[in-house]
Amino acid sequence: MRKLTLKIALFLSLIFGFSPLYAETFQLKLKQGCNFISLPIGSSWNISQVLTSSKKQAAIWDPAAGKYLYYADDPDFNQISSFNFQKGYWVYIEDTQGLTITLTGTTPTTSSIALKTGWNQIGCPLNAEVPVEEALLPLKMGIDYVSIWRYSSSVSPWYQQYSASKKEFTTLKPGEGYWIKMLKDLNWTATFSNKPTTPAVVDDGSYTSKSNQLHAKWASSSPISPITEYKYCIGTTVGGTNILNWTSTTQNEVTVTGLILTTSVTGSPTYYFTVMAKSIAGVWSSEGYSDGIKYDRKPEFASFKPANKTSFTEEDVVPIYACITDRDGDFKSFQIFIDDTVKVPWASGTGSCMSSGGLGGTAFTYNWQTKAGDFGNHIIKIQGTDNKVEPAEQNINVFVFRKPVNTPQ
Secondary structure (H helix, E strand, O other): OOOOEEOOOOOOOOOOOOEEEEEEEEEEEOOEEEEEEEEEEEEEEEEEHHHHOOEEEEEEEEEEEEEEEEEEEOOOOOOOOOOEEEEOOEEOOOOOOOOEEEEEEEEEEEEEEEEEEEEEEEEEEOOOOOEEHOOOOOEEOEEEEEEEEOOOOOOOEEEEEOOOOOOOOOEEOOOOEEEEOOOEEEEEEOOOOOOOOOOEEEEEEOOOOOOOOOOEEEEOOOOOEEEEEEEEEEEEEOOOOOOEEEEEEEOOOEEEEOOOOOOOOOOOOEEEEEEEEEEEOOOOOOOOEEEOEEEEEOEEEEEEEEOEEEEOOOOOEEEEEEEEEEEOOOEEEEEEOOOOEEEEEOOOOOOEOOOOOOOEEEEEEEEOOOOOOOOOOEEEEEEEEEOOOEEEEEEEEEEOOOOOOOOOO
16 A cells, blocks of 8 residues: 655644644555545644645535535545544545545644534544544533444445444544534534543552562553653652652552561561653653552461471371461461361461560471371461461471281280
């Protein structure tokens, strides 16, 4: 297909109520024959510059005059000379290869066209696929218009309908033209925001056991103004920067390392991410905040029994003991597995203990009564938790020998 690239510095058109936003590129492929099109960027394009194929024709319905106005590629007969934003046009291409149009121009923030009672040709006002009724705001279906019709050469009789009773398509697409049946005369003034939505920021929960890093991810969107940059900071207050000053990124997720997070028996500061998103137009969103996360030290095993690779005999009692310390002073409970099966569900400690370094801890004692048939290697897994961060865990391998036959009596 033949390609045309138009790089034009577009101007503000008071006639069409156009207000500029930012430069972007739009490409549209036209097939041989009839095409119902619109151009979702720019205020006005010279038809002769857009349609470069040797034989072409364009037309738009004039609802005020009740007739079509034509472009015939002949100055003596042309009744229109430009493609205008928000309007739909019929374009006929004779070239068997069709035509690919590539336009680079300015997208509007506001635009207005006059619509008359009855049939009008309109275009999708966004360079993005948008639900029909959302794209046509502030027009209201059933109050301002009764239906929208989309041309399709693959259906009979050539149109798909969107109305209160029939929804054969659900979105308006950039580059497509549409018929709209108005119930009244009015100006369709579309206003488009180039401000991204406030980022929704999510951290890793209420607590983290990592003392040197924090992680968060976020989401923001802008239907007509792509997001090109984010910036984030971290503080111990909402919106604060005392842990990390504003930092730029193009990603929507970050792990910040090299931090020194603190905690004590009296509590930990709460760390908050603040994130802002910037559109290609250079407009920043409002600040979005995480709900805060605290650093909590993971419980630690001070001692445990039996020793690893200890052996027993069937019907022996295997004494299981653990001493766990928690520098934050908030240890809660133990759990014991035998070969991945929970033997003791989460339960409080059975006493106190002391680490070799003199740090007080919580002890737990359990006697596993083996029985005939328990012959073989077993893995005893002990877990301890403060119900804030991931549990401390210790695995012990023991072997249970088959009990020999009793000696003669």
